[in-house]
Amino acid sequence: MPPAPSGYQKLVVSLLAFLQFTIILDFMILSPLGPILMPQLGISARQFGLVVSAYVFSAGITGIPAAGFADKFDRKRLLVGFYAGFLVGTFLCGIAPNYPFLLGARVVAGLLGGVMGSISFAMVADLFTTWAPGLRKSRRRGHDCRKVHAMPPRRRWRSIL
Secondary structure (H helix, E strand, C coil), rough: CCCCCCCHHHHHHHHHHCCCCCHHHHHCCCHHHHHHHHHCCCHHHHHCCCCCCCHHHHHHHHHEEEHHHHHCCHHHHHHHHHHHHHHHHHHHHHHCCHHHHHHHHHHHHHHHHHHHHHHHHHHHHCCCCCHHHHHHHHHHHHHHHHHHHHHHHHHHHHHCC
């Protein structure tokens, strides 16, 4: 059985979960606002679709270059910097007076928010040592396999089922 997570590990995972929640909330909140934003900004359904899609496309474009440089920096500082920029992009979305401004703000939020998920996963992987529980589980699974094959055929089927 793996050791219980420490208080620090619980705190970090809780903070990362909160950050992920805010990213997902920012991504999802725009779609239901379509009926309000389209008449208010005077945009068409096609333009609104581009605003919604701009976040996803910019997040995908950022992921490829970020894979090359993200490991060269401290992950905590990188996450804080990207989250600060993401908050600025989200704030700009909230005060957008017209379509081009909103589109640009969504691109900025996507560029910065898209990378934070991978940084969060890397931080969790660094936080927990996975080899020790994995080694114990593999030894237990190997023992179970040997035990099943050592049984007489009649008992083997009952223990498997």
